[in-house]
Amino acid sequence: MKIRQISAAERPASMFPLQAYAFTPSPWPPEEIERYRRRMRFFETAVNLVAEEDGETLAAVSAHRMRQNVRGLVHDMAGVASVAAHPSARRRGLVRALLTELLRQCRDEGCAVSSLYPFRPSFYAKFGFVGIPRQRITTFAPEGLSELLRVDLPGEVERLPMRDGFEAFDGLVRRLLPERHGFAFFDEARAAEFREDPVWVAVARSGGEVVGALRYKIDRHGGDLIGEELLCTGPLGRALLLEFLARHVDQLARIVLGVGTDDVPELWATDLSAVTEGKVDYPRDNAPMARVLNVPALAGSRVGSGAVTVEIVGDDLIGGVWRLAGEDGQLTVGAGGTPAATLTAAGFSALVYGVLDPVEVLTRGLGDVPAEAFGPLSALFPKQMPYLFADF
Known part of the structure; x- marks a missing residue:
């Protein structure tokens, strides 16, 4: 071979x-x-x-x-x-x-x-990958957003074919990249294919600035508007896009959107009835996984306070003893010392990505974490759910 x-x-x-x-x-x-x-x-x-x-x-x-x-x-x-x-x-x-x-x-x-995105998580767990949250899907009727039509918002939404709205969409994605934990996107060569997608893109602007974008299709009259990720820089961008969706009340039965793990669609409007789920069903509806490939490269990450030394075992890429500390909210990384806990690559990645706390790392069999190391590891790597935007 x-x-x-x-x-x-x-x-x-x-x-x-x-x-x-x-x-x-x-x-x-x-x-x-x-x-x-x-x-x-x-x-x-x-x-x-x-x-x-x-x-x-x-x-x-x-x-x-x-x-x-x-x-x-x-x-x-x-x-x-x-x-x-x-x-x-x-x-x-x-x-x-x-x-x-x-x-x-x-x-x-x-x-x-x-x-x-794994075909079987247990297979990739052997390579140091750990599960991270799947994108949620929310489904609701457009009339649930009708109250937004009575509000005069400072902005507007333009509906464009993706080939015409690509620059605005791509610019928003790259603006969100440094702001949102877990967010990921392709390099320019691969991302260019999205320009040719046969979809609409609704671009929300306020004061000439792009504050939201939504890629979507409509399957039929009286059917569904199927949206991808609802991307926005804040509440105004979301409100502008939702107000745009409310205008489809006599055209569509349902709106189906992708949302992040921290979105709460049931609070978007008073009378909005929404079903939000994160379905995981292998091998068809897969939840993503992630891992760290280089420990020193993590220096500068936003973390909590304190210091702890860990040993990562069973991995040729990041194995070794590492001293990790939070200084002025940023991670510092050094080699050597006496480890307070032993972690697998998946266990370490779970702490870095914020999907498990030290107790869960122990109970999941992803490391040997003594009780006295729970506090320092939790303080340094507080739980923080990542949102992996890109699907590949």
């Missing part, structure tokens, strides 16, 4: 048959391959690895070059995707070998963190 890095131009012949069989309806029509080939200009910066045997591609993995906010610090991130193997080659360790090489290479090329 040979591992080889391939270019975007090679993906249609080598990776497409594997990932299409794994993730799409099949057999696929011939024109689907051509459609995929036309998309390759957006994958020029991706890292693509394949496992070959006798000239045949048996397994493949890829990483999109992305940026992610982790506790206020924006890092280069490896967005792992297109993990697939030929059915006859599964259970042979090919994907394991590819992922090990991919994560090492991405770390060496400057990625401090990595995220993915």
